[in-house]
Amino acid sequence: MTAVLEVLVPGLLTTVQDAGRPDAARLGVPPAGACDPRGLMVANALLENPPGAPAVEITLGGVELTVRETTVLALGGADLGAVVVEEGRALAAGASHLVWAGQTIRFIGRRAGIVRGARAYLALPGGIDVPEVLGSASTCLVAGFGGVDGRRLRVGDLITGRRPSDPSLAGRAWPGPIVGDVTVVRVVAGPHGSRFGGRALDALTRRDWVVRPDSDRMGIRLSGPPLRHRHQGGSLVSVPVLWGAIQVPPDGTPIVLLADHQTVGGYPVLAVAIRADRSPLGQLAPGDPVRFELVDLAGAAAAWDTERAREAAVLGALARDERWHDHWRWAGS
Amino acid sequence: VTTPSRIVPFGEAAFLVVLGERISAPLNRRTHALDSAVRERFHRDDGWGEPVPAYASLLVPFDPDRVPAADARARLAALVTAVEQSGIPPERPGPLVEIPVRYGGADGPDLDEVAERLGLSPREVVALHAGRTYRVFMLGFVPGFAYLGSVAPRLVLPRRATPRPRVPVGSIGIAGRQTAVYPFATAGGWHLLGRTDVTLWDPASDRPARLAPGDRVRFVPTGGPS
Numbered sequence: 239m240t241a242v243l244e245v246l247v248p249g250l251l252t253t254v255q256d257a258g259r260p261d262a263a264r265l266g267v268p269p270a271g272a273c274d275p276r277g278l279m280v281a282n283a284l285l286e287n288p289p290g291a292p293a294v295e296i297t298l299g300g301v302e303l304t305v306r307e308t309t310v311l312a313l314g315g316a317d318l319g320a321v322v323v324e325e326g327r328a329l330a331a332g333a334s335h336l337v338w339a340g341q342t343i344r345f346i347g348r349r350a351g352i353v354r355g356a357r358a359y360l361a362l363p364g365g366i367d368v369p370e371v372l373g374s375a376s377t378c379l380v381a382g383f384g385g386v387d388g389r390r391l392r393v394g395d396l397i398t399g400r401r402p403s404d405p406s407l408a409g410r411a412w413p414g415p416i417v418g419d420v421t422v423v424r425v426v427a428g429p430h431g432s433r434f435g436g437r438a439l440d441a442l443t444r445r446d447w448v449v450r451p452d453s454d455r456m457g458i459r460l461s462g463p464p465l466r467h468r469h470q471g472g473s474l475v476s477v478p479v480l481w482g483a484i485q486v487p488p489d490g491t492p493i494v495l496l497a498d499h500q501t502v503g504g505y506p507v508l509a510v511a512i513r514a515d516r517s518p519l520g521q522l523a524p525g526d527p528v529r530f531e532l533v534d535l536a537g538a539a540a541a542w543d544t545e546r547a548r549e550a551a552v553l554g555a556l557a558r559d560e561r562w563h564d565h566w567r568w569a570g571s
Numbered sequence: 572v573t574t575p576s577r578i579v580p581f582g583e584a585a586f587l588v589v590l591g592e593r594i595s596a597p598l599n600r601r602t603h604a605l606d607s608a609v610r611e612r613f614h615r616d617d618g619w620g621e622p623v624p625a626y627a628s629l630l631v632p633f634d635p636d637r638v639p640a641a642d643a644r645a646r647l648a649a650l651v652t653a654v655e656q657s658g659i660p661p662e663r664p665g666p667l668v669e670i671p672v673r674y675g676g677a678d679g680p681d682l683d684e685v686a687e688r689l690g691l692s693p694r695e696v697v698a699l700h701a702g703r704t705y706r707v708f709m710l711g712f713v714p715g716f717a718y719l720g721s722v723a724p725r726l727v728l729p730r731r732a733t734p735r736p737r738v739p740v741g742s743i744g745i746a747g748r749q750t751a752v753y754p755f756a757t758a759g760g761w762h763l764l765g766r767t768d769v770t771l772w773d774p775a776s777d778r779p780a781r782l783a784p785g786d787r788v789r790f791v792p793t794g795g796p797s
Contacts, residue, residue, distance in 0.1 A: 260632070265780045266710035373773050381714040383756055383774040429579040429587045475592055476711065478630035480744040482582060502625045502711035510582035538583045539635060554645035 242306040243362075245395040249301035251455070254366050254385035254444075255359075255497075257290030259374035263501045267348030267483060270384065272374035273356050273455060273497050276549075277315025277417070281361035283333040283556060284312035284410050291365030292375035292385075294397060296358045298523060305337045306396070309403040311362055312410075316355025316417050316521055319346035330357065332412035336405055348523070355417040356523035364401030379455070379498060402468055402472065413559060415554035423494075423515045424531045426538050428484065430506035434472070435466045438508055442484070442492065443530045451524040455498040456473030458483075464490025467506065477502040482511035482519065495519060514541035576605075578644060584635055585620075591627040594720060594748065597662060599660045599708050603784050604660045605629050608650050620665040625709045626718075640762075665707070665785035670752065670767050671793045672701070678766035679743070679745055681731075685762050687727060691770050697792055698741075699723040699762055705750060707786040715754035715772030715781035720749050734760035741767045744791065746766055754780075765790075 245252070255278065258271020272278035272295055279289040299318040313320060317331035323342040329335045337343060345358065359402040367384055368375045377385025386395055427439060465486050473488060483495045485505040494511060495503075497520070498542050512533065522528055535542065574591060581587040588605060591598040609631055613619035618637025623630040633643045664754040672699045687690070705719035706784045712718075722745055730746040735758065742753045744761025753759055754772035767777040767790075771781045782788065 261778075262621045262714075263630075264621055264710065265714055266716050267714040267779075268714060290612060307781075365605060372779065378774075380757060381772065381774065393583065426580070429581050429589075475594055475626050475628075477589070477628040478583060478625050478711075480582060480632070481629065500712055501623060502709065508583070513583055535580060535583055535640065539640075542583070542635075 242309070243311075243343070243397040244304040244306050245301075245391050245393055245397070246304050247300065248301060248304035248391045248393060248395075249345065250288065251297040252301055252391040253295050253377040253379070254292050254368050254375055254391075255295045255377060256292040256365070256375045258376050258427070258497060259372050262372045263478070265372075265459055266501050267372060268378060268380065268456075268498045270374065270378050271497050272357075272359060272394075274315050274355075274359070274517045275520075276517035277357065277359045277521070279314070279414065279549075280412050281288045281312045281314030281330055281359040282365070283553060284314070284332075284409050284412060285310065285361050285363055287361060287363070288363050291361065291400075292368060293362075293366060294360040296345055296360060298356055299345040300356075301345040303371045304398075305339055305343065307398070307403075308337070308339045309362065310334055310336050310405055310408040312407075314349070314359040314360050314412070314416070318358040320344070320358070320384035324423065329430060330331045330411070332416035333409050334410045336408035339394065343368065350387055355521040356526075359522060362399030363398050363403050363407070366499050367398040367400045393477060400410065410556070410559065411550065414548070417518075417521050421527060422529050422531050423514045423519050424533045424538065425484065426512060426533060426535055426549035428507035428509045430474070430508065431479075434486070434508055435468060438465050438486075439532060441465050442509060443532045446527045446529055447492070449524050449526045449528060453522070453524055455496055457496050458494040458519070458528075460492045460494070460528070462491070465492060466490060473504050474506060476502040476504040477543055480510075482513070482516060483507045484511070492512045494519060512538040512541055514538070515544040520566075541561065558571040573584050576655065578648055580640070581630060585630055585632040586644060588629045588631065588647065588651055589627070590629070594626050594708065595625050596662070596706055599636070599706070599765050599784070600662065601654065602627055602629055602662050604657075605651060605654045606784075608654055611646075612650065618794065627661070632681045639672055647730070667789065668782060669785045669791050670743075670769050672764035672765040672767050674700075679764040680763050681762040685726075685728060685745070685764065689725060691725065696726065696764065699726050700745065700750065701790045701792050703789075705788045705790065707782050707784050708749075709756075709784055710780055711783070712751075713754065713757050715780040715782070716751055717771070717780070717788075719750045719784075721748040724735065728762060730760040731762060734758055739762065739766065741771075743768065744766060745749070765792075
């Protein structure tokens with residue numbers, strides 16, 4: 239395949255991620271996958287890739303890539319200030335772009351005034367070409383498999399798409415929001431409510447929390463006044479846990495589990511983030527404020543339906559846009 | 572084991588079946604009997620996910636767009652009742668896996684300290700650790716990490732105050748009533764008694780995790796103090 243980027247500066251944490259491997263949890267394998275599944279879907283949709291095709295997940299910026307062969311690429315998720323260095327051309331998030339052999343792409347990072355989001359997704363035609371392990375191309379960092387040699391990207395790594403570049407896919411823009419409102423995450427009550435005092439859910443939902451710097455792809459650690467367990471309620475015989483679970487360790491400071499979470503946990507789960515808010519959750523960065531809002535299961539289901547309908551509408555608009563786009567199709571590169 | 576199981580929602584797209592709040596072989600057998608029943612009857616094509624078993628609980632994911640939560644709960648409840656009414660499955664001995672271990676020295680850097688803290692000689696610690704057949708209760712922590720139990724009461728220690736940032740692959744540790752082999756190099760807080768060359772995790776193989784719940788494990792000393 240021909241679309242090739244080379245990693246010049248790998249940044250904080252840059253990995254290949256797709257829709258993850260939820261079915262391997264019974265082997266102790268974290269689900270992995272994009273922390274913001276919607277950002278992944280947007281980047282892929284712009285290139286007509288399957289929604290869960292592998293893309294490069296970039297954390298907070300500080301990344302530089304050399305274009306070895308002219309290609310179309312697409313960006314989803316957070317706006318991390320991507321520019322083509324030689325031209326000073328900004329590469330908008332939620333859009334596809336043509337970049338030329340020899341150019342350098344730099345992700346400057348979160349810019350003042352654009353405070354939303356921590357993770358950007360870079361898609362190439364057909365998805366990033368890496369082998370699938372246990373049904374997924376995602377990088378399992380803890381066990382060192384999947385993605386590129388089971389590790390974060392480093393200097394000199396080559397990134398290739400699974401399809402030849404089709405320049406006619408350049409210049410498309412996602413006709414909907416790119417990164418949603420990150421400040422409120424809706425939750426349902428968790429399975430271990432009885433382990434906490436009666437007002438623990440109130441305490442979780444009635445105040446602002448701040449994302450701690452030691453948060454990572456395993457979980458978002460929050461700072462704020464500790465939540466109280468009942469007497470000896472702080473630990474239990476380990477149970478299976480899942481993405482979005484809000485665990486409360488004995489010290490009372492909550493951890494919201496993300497894509498690389500361990501499959502079992504011994505801390506009581508006070509609440510669980512709803513599926514509709516999984517993507518905004520995955521866009522929280524250290525220092526960001528976050529609030530939690532309690533909904534019931536019916537509310538969570540309604541939120542999911544709303545999210546899906548919105549997504550379908552935007553995908554429809556993108557497809558209609560394509561007809562307009564065909565009009566402007568220009569031959570080859 | 573007499574307490575009936577509870578089914579609680581875990582988010583919108585999974586139920587957690589809690590069979591008990593203890594680590595016990597009978598509860599664990601029942602957990603895995605339920606796991607097998609769920610996998611047999613609830614299929615992906617019908618909107619169910621792969622269940623995840625732990626010590627005495629089972630996570631059963633489903634797609635609420637395809638299986639309404641109320642239906643999922645009713646079908647799961649019927650299955651739980653059926654498994655409970657069939658009693659605790661008899662202990663059908665699982666496959667026996669023998670793991671050769673080099674105890675002590677650089678391979679088991681905590682052996683001497685463990686012995687000292689427990690008022691035993693290193694040789695006695697090895698004899699106690701290798702003198703039992705363990706049961707695989709569950710996989711977790713990291714891929715292929717099998718929680719084995721239960722270690723002799725005289726070997727029970729809380730985990731290390733400060734975890735090691737990197738435990739070498741194949742290290743054998745103890746913590747509480749549990750023992751395990753680290754399937755690859757990773758951070759870990761257990762007391763390290765020895766090391767094996769047996770491969771426990773190979774994601775490229777048909778059976779990535781060498782140990783499965785219900786398997787029996789024996790550690791066979793091949794060196795060190797014995």
